[in-house]
Amino acid sequence: MAAFARRKAQRLARPDLSRKRALDARAAELARLLNAHERFCTTSSCDGRVLLAVGYRDTGIPAWDTDGGGIQKKNCTWLLVTHDPCAKGDVMTALEKCTGDVVFKFEPFVLHVLCRELQDAQLLHSVAVDSGFRNSGITVGRGGKITMAVRSTHCLEVPLSRKGRLMVSDEYIEFLVHVANQKMEENIRRIERFHKGLELALEAAVPTDTLAPEGPEKSRSVYVHRRKRQTIREQADPSGELEPQDDTESSLDLFAEIMI
């Protein structure tokens, strides 16, 4: 536990290496909420964005090259990036600058959180999946580092130009911007659902380090989680639009079984 606290302090003291040198607004709120708990430490995030990137070589992977104008970061060129609703005019202006292969992308919310124990990661994972972030998952790294990644299935990736020649019409770009902005709105709804669900879950969760590892206390803590879970689900997703998936089960109620 002391090791986690040390790692957290070191991590939060590191300079922000992102291009913005700052957290996006919604991610910043979530980071504050999580970092206020000793069991969590956020390490990277993005609220979601629309971007125009120069990419696609023969491999079919966006192997970001440095053709054309735009901001460069390592070997990746972005002609445009916005975390707010996108305007067609901005896309058209950015396209004028470029001589390479341009791809229009919507990238949804992403958040990485270091967790002290596996059960902490499970708590976050459960809330994330219930909020619509179905591609979320846990990574257990070298040295026992446990990271929970919040990821969405939500994407848009559209090749627009080839060797500097625009392959689509103005009208299509307008349509695309409209679709991307709708995805951005849905992305924000999911972040809000996640934030709300997380507040409830963190409030409901009994810190297990205050409980004895064996005996009746342990059973009680599991019971508390079980009872609270339904409430969290209901409040976090009042629309009930998310179908349960076989491979992304929630997990608040397995603490006793997993802690070998």
Add this chain to the structure above:
Amino acid sequence: MAAFARRKAQRLARPDLSRKRALDARAAELARLLNAHERFCTTSSCDGRVLLAVGYRDTGIPAWDTDGGGIQKKNCTWLLVTHDPCAKGDVMTALEKCTGDVVFKFEPFVLHVLCRELQDAQLLHSVAVDSGFRNSGITVGRGGKITMAVRSTHCLEVPLSRKGRLMVSDEYIEFLVHVANQKMEENIRRIERFHKGLELALEAAVPTDTLAPEGPEKSRSVYVHRRKRQTIREQADPSGELEPQDDTESSLDLFAEIMI
């Protein structure tokens, strides 16, 4: 352990509910490899595919509707699906049938594997990330069910028509098919890398249930994993094209630390 064997037997006895009623060829080979080990049980998979789907309602989510022709499954309509390289003619023919909003998608390889213990999931996760499947992650579900999901960052999602009207040119569709086929080739390379890496990893891994939980035996098993790991990485990714990522670390060498 007996519980896992029971669950695996039940799972493998279930009817295949997929549209094809069969596994894709590459996924089938992987399933055979994994299911031959008592610690793993594959539950769902797709080799990767190109599809034309009818979707996009006001939410911006592909809320697959049932406008137009095509195969229907629940409330999702596919006008075309292929696991092989795609032909422009097939896309054009499929588009003729449709009166709704059509989206062209490339979906990469996906595999879900039930794992007996957390360390088994970590082994798979490590090989998956090293093979290029960077969005892979572990889920710990209700009742302690541990699932490893192999997922790629590789995507393509392009809206093509709006209310039945095609928004792009023939030439653009030809370009798009070319990009999708390149992605499909890269996807196959990653699956092959994963398969090879997995064979090596499974061969190298010492089944921990044959080892004592404490004492010198345990230290030796960790050492075996550490030594083998470099070999697996080198053989699985000879090109060295994958950069290490802070949030997707490999994890063969942390067994001693994570098994609390």
